[in-house]
Amino acid sequence: MVSKLLALEAYPSLRDLDFRILRGVELNMRHHKWVPLENIAGFARVDVETASFRLGKLDNMSLVRRRSDIGYIGYQLTIHGYDALAIRALSKKGVIEAISTAQIGVGKDADVYVGVTPSGDEVAVKFNRIGGRTASRKAGYHGRVFQDKHHTSWLYVSRLIAKREHEALTLLSPIARVPRPIAWNRHVVVMEFINGTELADLRDTDLTREEADEILSKVLDEYLKIVHFGIVHSDMSEFNVVLTDEGEVLIIDWAQYVTTDKPESYELLRRDLTVLLNAFRRKWRVEREFEEVWPAFEEAWHESRGE
Numbered sequence: 001m002v003s004k005l006l007a008l009e010a011y012p013s014l015r016d017l018d019f020r021i022l023r024g025v026e027l028n029m030r031h032h033k034w035v036p037l038e039n040i041a042g043f044a045r046v047d048v049e050t051a052s053f054r055l056g057k058l059d060n061m062s063l064v065r066r067r068s069d070i071g072y073i074g075y076q077l078t079i080h081g082y083d084a085l086a087i088r089a090l091s092k093k094g095v096i097e098a099i100s101t102a103q104i105g106v107g108k109d110a111d112v113y114v115g116v117t118p119s120g121d122e123v124a125v126k127f128n129r130i131g132g133r134t135a136s137r138k139a140g141y142h143g144r145v146f147q148d149k150h151h152t153s154w155l156y157v158s159r160l161i162a163k164r165e166h167e168a169l170t171l172l173s174p175i176a177r178v179p180r181p182i183a184w185n186r187h188v189v190v191m192e193f194i195n196g197t198e199l200a201d202l203r204d205t206d207l208t209r210e211e212a213d214e215i216l217s218k219v220l221d222e223y224l225k226i227v228h229f230g231i232v233h234s235d236m237s238e239f240n241v242v243l244t245d246e247g248e249v250l251i252i253d254w255a256q257y258v259t260t261d262k263p264e265s266y267e268l269l270r271r272d273l274t275v276l277l278n279a280f281r282r283k284w285r286v287e288r289e290f291e292e293v294w295p296a297f298e299e300a301w302h303e304s305r306g307e
Contacts, residue, residue: 005113005127007083008101010061014084020044021054022085025064025077029153034067034074082155083127086188090125094118095183095190099125105198109161109255114193124179124194126165128158128187128255158187161255165189168231168254176225177250196244200237204283212284218249219276220293226251227297230304232265234258236272238279260304269301270294 024043028035041051055075058064063081067074077085090096096115104124105112115125162184169181169191179191199215207215219241223233233240235256242250258265273293280286 005083005099005101005111006062006080007087008099010063010080011084011087013061017044017046017050018054018058019085019088021051021058022063022077022081025075025081026085026155029077029155032074034070034072034076037073037075040075077155079129079154079158082158082187086127086186089185090183090188090190093183093185095185096123096125110253115190122193123182124191126162126189126191128162128189130154130158130161130255155187162187162189164257165253165255168257172226172229172231172254175229177222177248178254179250179252194242194244194250196242196250198239199241199243199279200239202243202283207284209285212280213286213288215243215249216276216280216286216288219251222249222251223272224296224300227260227269228300228304230260232258232260232269232301233272234265234268237275238283241276260301266301269297273297 021040021044024040025035027043028039032039037048037052037055040055041048044051046054052073055064055066058081059066059075061080062078063084064075065078067076087096087099095117097118098116100114100116102114103111104114105126109130110126110128112124112126115123117123166181166184166189169178169189172178173180179194182190182192184190223236226233233251233254233256235253236251240251240253242252244250258268260269274290277288277290277293280288
């Protein structure tokens with residue numbers, strides 16, 4: 001499913017006042033499910049009539065939503081409004097100058113677009129959609145990542161997911177084949193752009209069994225370095241491995257990582273390897289037994305814990 005980046009369509013017509021209003025809605029959503037009009041006007045330093053008029057325009061652009069059957073007039077930021085705020089911040093910081101409307105990746109939890117830096121370099125711009133579009137998976141993220149939070153909005157969840165992925169890539173990019181991080185803001189992570197194809201998008205006829213076996217070995221070698229470093233992916237699958245145009249592998253989507261000091265990391269690692277081996281067995285008939293692979297990973301897991 002291709003998702004339009006509506007914020008890009010709206011962006012050229014947005015004024016500084018619109019961004020102040022969007023920011024006012026964002027900040028006040030920490031305290032209100034539906035932010036009162038008066039609060040937004042006060043934050044934006046305009047009268048209520050001006051705020052109402054601009055919010056009407058933003059509502060038409062699908063950047064906010066309005067509700068009036070709650071005893072007052074209130075507003076919420078939409079995922080598209082959150083996109084606009086993140087794009088604005090990354091642009092003002094000189095991280096990106098433009099974003100293509102063509103997607104290079106789409107999944108349950110994120111949309112990825114090609115961006116261009118002020119120096120003309122291409123980058124990958126990943127917009128997290130957890131919570132804003134994919135609330136069904138929030139429970140898993142909450143249970144594993146946000147155990148200290150009693151209440152979380154989708155803005156908070158999306159922002160923390162992006163922050164965690166940026167942290168993981170910062171830690172891992174010097175030692176293993178993962179995307180090099182460049183910046184993050186709110187729910188958006190900017191990283192290096194690498195031409196390649198997800199393994200999930202390859203047909204069974206695109207690789208011979210021998211080629212697939214070689215790729216699996218590369219993935220396992222990279223993952224072993226990562227586990228030895230002290231991190232478990234915890235969502236490893238054919239959807240999270242990219243085969244680059246140069247024939248190398250790239251392990252992506254690190255938002256759900258856990259460190260090996262967590263007790264659950266042991267079983268998550270076993271599951272990661274099982275899912276990965278089953279994918280290669282099912283699609284390319286690569287017969288690599290779990291018992292053959294597991295001892296090296298188990299040893300790396302224990303060593304990373306100082307055991």
